[in-house]
Amino acid sequence: MREIFGKLLAAAKPVAGLAAIVGMLTPTMGRAESGADLFKSRCVACHTVGGGKLVGPDLKGVADRRSSAWIVKFVQSSQTMIKAGDPEAVAIYNEYNKMPMPDWPLSPAEIESIIEYTKSAAGDGATAAAAAPAPPPKATAEEIALGQKLFVGSVRLANGGPACSSCHDVANDAVISGGVLARELTNAIGRSGHQGVRSILGSIPFPVMQKAFEGKPLTEEEITALVAFLDSENASHKGAMPRDTGIKLAAGGGGGAVFLFLMYSVLWSRRKKGSVNQAIYDRQVASR
Ligand code: HEC
Ligand code: HEC
CATH class of the missing domain: 1.10.760.10 (Cytochrome c-like domain)
Known part of the structure; x- marks a missing residue:
């Protein structure tokens, strides 16, 4: 079967x-x-x-x-x-x-x-x-900006494919609600390289993503812009890359500190709420 x-x-x-x-x-x-x-x-x-x-x-x-x-x-x-x-x-x-x-x-x-x-x-x-043709020329600011718009769908893909952010997210504040169906792409370029991501977008090998783009291939210009955008994401968020352990630790430490501050304030507010006076008051109310 x-x-x-x-x-x-x-x-x-x-x-x-x-x-x-x-x-x-x-x-x-x-x-x-x-x-x-x-x-x-x-x-x-x-x-x-x-x-x-x-x-x-x-x-x-x-x-x-x-x-x-x-x-x-x-x-x-x-x-x-x-x-x-x-x-x-x-x-x-x-x-x-x-x-x-x-x-x-x-x-x-x-x-x-x-x-x-x-x-x-x-x-x-x-x-x-x-x-693997020649390495791409350096991306322009316009290409990066276009790539971001294509990613979130504020500029439509020419052949009608869905916006990348319907399934993927990146660690960019401008991308408000990226999807979680597929992997985060902040470090996609770090994982696969320029040429790797280009060829993924040129002939999509992942079944789910392939279905979504069936008969709606990305154009060369779109691929160039998306690669430029993902490249700039990768470069500006090196901290998330597994290779840069030092930066990752520093970022983790910062995040940890913020988390602790938040936890303290949460725990502290609980403490105030459960004050002795409140407990006495509750007991009196209950015994009535
Ligand atoms: C219908 C959902 C969907 C859409 C839309 C979509 N993808 Fe994907 N993509 C996937 C899935 C599923 C995978 C396989 C890996 C995984 O599970 O995340 C994938 C994998 C990838 C990868 C390789 C992931 C890695 O580990 O580095 C890249 C790069 C990528 N997609 C880019 C894009 C770009 C750019 C767009 C917009 C043009 C896009 N995808 C739109 C579903 C989607
Ligand atoms: C989306 C990208 C992608 C496609 C398409 C793909 N592979 Fe792979 N392949 C990988 C990656 C990444 C690895 C490294 C192992 C891993 O990450 O799972 C790998 C590893 C392998 C390995 C192990 C190599 C080794 O040195 O041990 C073989 C064999 C292989 N692939 C064969 C194929 C064959 C055959 C096809 C076509 C039918 C194919 N792959 C299509 C991404 C891909």
Whole structure:
């Protein structure tokens, strides 16, 4: 039953989901896809083969590091493995700042064919070239401002996609009520890098977010503006980044002090309310 469901999903998903967004990359979608096609439609947003880290690790030589069985399980549901405490899965998850890799309802044979592709493509740099063009020019203040408006929806997305703040929040006072359905994005650039976030927005790999943007892709200019905005958020809130423990501790200390002050005033007001006079008065009222 599960298997049938998985197969159905595997058959329906590329057509309904990713195909809409990265359809142009994969003209042979639907029929038996080669490892290269599968890689370019599902994995290239976050991985290169021989081109270095993107959102996730470079998959060059992954078959030397891990067994096929491990890779198949990880690709089908990395979070299941991580929750079950697989030490290698937990280690790489932590190394990549707890960035969840989406589950892929692919068959073991399909995943094997991707593994074959990572072997054959190793070192040719082709996927790196496709996934990592020249570093972006420095963002202008206008781009950052536009990115913020697009994020909260005060400027509509050209193709009608939903505002990011309906699901995500950032630690910015101007973004009043960001959503909590998905992860906070203040440090998204710190987690995945410019290129990583660009490629996530260019071919959205997360099922829920993908559905929301189905047939409503972001434009190049929107992606540039959103990346500029998230970059400035990341830069102005370094304190929230796990790497900067010093700043984090300082910020935590400050927050802790404020919290304590608040607690004191709360506790103090309780104390006043429960005064001796009040207790005597209550008893007299009750005994009447
Ligand atoms: C949204 C980004 C994203 C997409 C899309 C993605 N991955 Fe990943 N992948 C990651 C991240 C991040 C990690 C690091 C582990 C973690 O954080 O869970 C990872 C880790 C891996 C690993 C473990 C690598 C190692 O060195 O142990 C394999 C194998 C892998 N991915 C294969 C794939 C395959 C195959 C696809 C396409 C079907 C794919 N990934 C699509 C983000 C992604
Ligand atoms: C319908 C809800 C929804 C909307 C709208 C949405 N996202 Fe997402 N997004 C998700 C989900 C779900 C994930 C997967 C990770 C998680 O659970 O947070 C995600 C993941 C991401 C990530 C990777 C998260 C990380 O750990 O760094 C980025 C970057 C991102 N979204 C950016 C955006 C931007 C920019 C917009 C607006 C153009 C947007 N999203 C709109 C639901 C949404």
